[in-house]
């Protein structure tokens with residue numbers, strides 16, 4: 001594994017544990033080699049060493065974050081994301097709390113590191129709209145806190161002037177659901193005084209430089225930092241590396257996101273402005289040297305902005321109120337005292353406002369869901385500070401660092417050695433400097449610096465820096481680590497400044513408060529699993545690419561990195577309780593899977609034998625197994641991952657089968673249910689249909705029975721049915737010809753009359769149609785027939801048979817000769833051979849007869865006048881002729897050829 005790691009990161013060694021030698025020179029050389037190639041992160045085991053590059057590196061983008069998500073710690077080059085991810089993953093798998101301690105001196109990169117971790121969680125943790133709001137609030141708390149709590153110092157243009165511990169709360173899914181911030185000791189003295197080259201807190205400059213004209217007008221401020229005493233002492237109000245105007249916009253937006261409403265925002269800026277006005281309050285003195293404050297504009301602004309009575313404010317700044325039993329005596333201040341009171345008020349106002357702000361941020365990030373959360377705490381605490389002149393703040397800051405170093409020693413070095421001893425593990429003890437002695441020097445009850453300070457504050461009489469120093473020298477002058485003699489401290493002044501005016505009891509001194517809060521912090525941290533980031537400052541001049549070896553060596557030393565490395569190398573990289581180890585890795589050995597029935601230690605022994613651990617790679621302690629190198633553990637972890645996948649596949653298959661079965665069962669049940677339902681529906685329908693049918697039939701029967709009655713409710717439907725039915729039948733069987741008198745459907749009784757009407761209508765219609773379709777010839781025929789009828793109907797018996805016989809024009813024609821005879825031949829067409837044929841008759845009034853005949857028949861061409869002979873038919877198909885001739889006397893006779901001979905001028909004969 002180490003080989004692979006070295007190959008992966010070709011510049012230097014990415015984990016100091018893998019260095020060939022553990023000298024300081026080798027350590028620094030490796031650090032420098034990597035720094036020169038912008039590899040600012042290196043591990044000591046799981047501790048991350050970071051060197052401030054003082055330039056933007058392209059290693060903090062989303063892509064990089066994704067690369068580190070869920071990847072084993074040593075799988076990729078060292079990165080702050082790897083540590084953040086590992087803490088997160090461990091929290092999820094072990095369901096416990098963690099904290100990441102980021103330490104290093106001012107300007108080493110702690111705040112940047114904590115921001116990077118927060119951003120990593122913001123991007124990589126699962127999110128929802130709701131969670132995004134929480135996430136935004138967490139991210140946006142930074143610019144607000146930085147504006148009010150950070151300032152430009154000589155060491156860092158954006159130095160945190162307060163300690164910050166932030167808990168990020170996660171639910172069991174790993175979603176970031178809330179947060180909480182604890183703040184420690186804001187450097188309030190900066191409000192009223194800044195060293196040369198330093199600035200007040202950023203917010204003052206942001207407001208003056210970036211504030212909108214209206215707002216500045218309302219607050220009575222000038223748009224010029226030089227106008228304010230509190231902003232100009234460092235003589236660097238404007239700094240090229242800081243863009244106050246842009247930062248102003250960011251802060252205003254951030255205030256909105258963390259739910260600070262407009263009213264509170266206005267109050268907040270009013271307070272910031274009031275501090276600036278306070279700084280400009282100047283005092284006169286009377287003849288006795290007492291401070292005077294008459295009709296001061298700045299004071300009026302302060303009273304206005306803070307909403308306090310101007311008179312009381314004026315009294316508070318120029319008089320001390322002494323309470324003696326029942327009386328109150330006002331003792332006037334000298335100018336110095338008045339200035340001190342003014343500054344104390346400014347610091348107190350600002351300090352309280354900062355605490356208020358942190359509380360608001362906490363309210364906005366609070367997660368109200370009571371279910372259990374795990375947390376990852378981020379501790380970004382000010383680093384060691386040593387100035388030429390060190391004040392109370394430096395004392396507290398350095399005490400805090402000593403305390404955290406103590407915690408680090410306890411949790412790593414000392415605990416490590418003690419654990420080996422407790423577990424009976426052979427190893428070579430590593431010498432380290434235990435700074436407990438320094439912590440005791442500061443905090444020990446009755447004997448420590450803080451206790452002496454408290455006593456000094458309570459002692460009657462005037463307490464001054466000098467009297468305190470005398471006490472200290474008296475009590476601990478011989479202590480090997482008494483370090484404080486150079487301090488022109490503001491401790492006493494600071495303590496008295498916090499006296500609560502309404503309380504007769506003296507409050508705890510700030511130092512004691514700070515000590516208590518540090519003890520609480522230590523308790524919070526002790527209950528969690530620790531991860532460390534040690535930030536190193538690469539150079540004092542904030543230059544990119546500069547590796548100041550002496551400066552870095554110094555930091556490596558006081559941060560105890562070499563000792564940590566030696567402990568890591570001498571010791572074992574990993575240890576776990578037998579039962580925990582066995583529980584995790586038991587699937588890797590058939591003898592331990594799925595259950596090991598014996599003692600866990602024996603199970604672990606069997607397991608590691610099966611895995612082929614070599615004797616020097618591990619040690620069995622009393623309750624834990626100790627594994628020397630990370631590679632052994634990672635090989636095991638890799639095997640576990642593989643096996644887990646196989647197991648997962650098997651489980652998945654089983655689960656899928658189970659799910660499929662379940663699904664099938666469900667479907668079957670559903671099908672049965674649907675079927676039952678469907679059947680029910682069908683049966684119901686069937687029942688309804690039958691009920692309906694019964695009703696209909698009943699109605700039908702009733703209707704049938706009452707069909708003869710007048711229409712009533714009982715028979716109305718039946719009658720309608722009958723009517724409908726009859727009309728339908730009738731429609732389909734209507735007579736097709738007028739002559740068809742038989743086909744008409746006989747109607748039900750109720751429709752007799754209707755039927756008759758319809759019948760008549762129908763026949764009339766047919767007749768009309770028939771008449772319209774009749775030809776003129778046929779019409780003439782009918783007229784003839786009509787005539788025949790009028791003549792013969794009822795008179796002549798054979799008439800009816802004649803009706804069907806159509807009259808034809810060709811059946812009768814008349815012929816006469818051209819001679820003088822009076823013979824008329826009627827040609828009559830006849831098919832019956834038994835019937836007589838044409839009629840030959842003699843008529844004396846031939847002309848009259850035939851003419852009248854023609855008139856009657858309206859046929860003038862009906863008579864043919866023939867010469868010689870007229871052909872006749874004696875019978876059907878039997879022809880003969882009438883031959884005409886002239887003779888002396890008219891005669892008619894049958895000639896020998898069978899023809900009828902007619903001589904003109906003779907007597908007429910009947911044939």
Ligand SMILES: Nc1ncnc2c1ncn2[C@@H]1O[C@H](COP(=O)(O)OP(=O)(O)OP(=O)(O)O)[C@@H](O)[C@H]1O
Pocket residue numbers: 052053054055056057104105106107108109110111112113156157158159160161381382383535
């Ligand atoms: N990882 C980094 N990449 C680039 N620049 C960085 C990085 N870390 C720190 N810096 C630079 O160093 C400056 C100081 O860093 P930072 O404010 O984090 O220091 P600090 O340790 O928190 O100091 P203090 O204790 O004074 O608050 C930053 O403003 C930034 O310019």
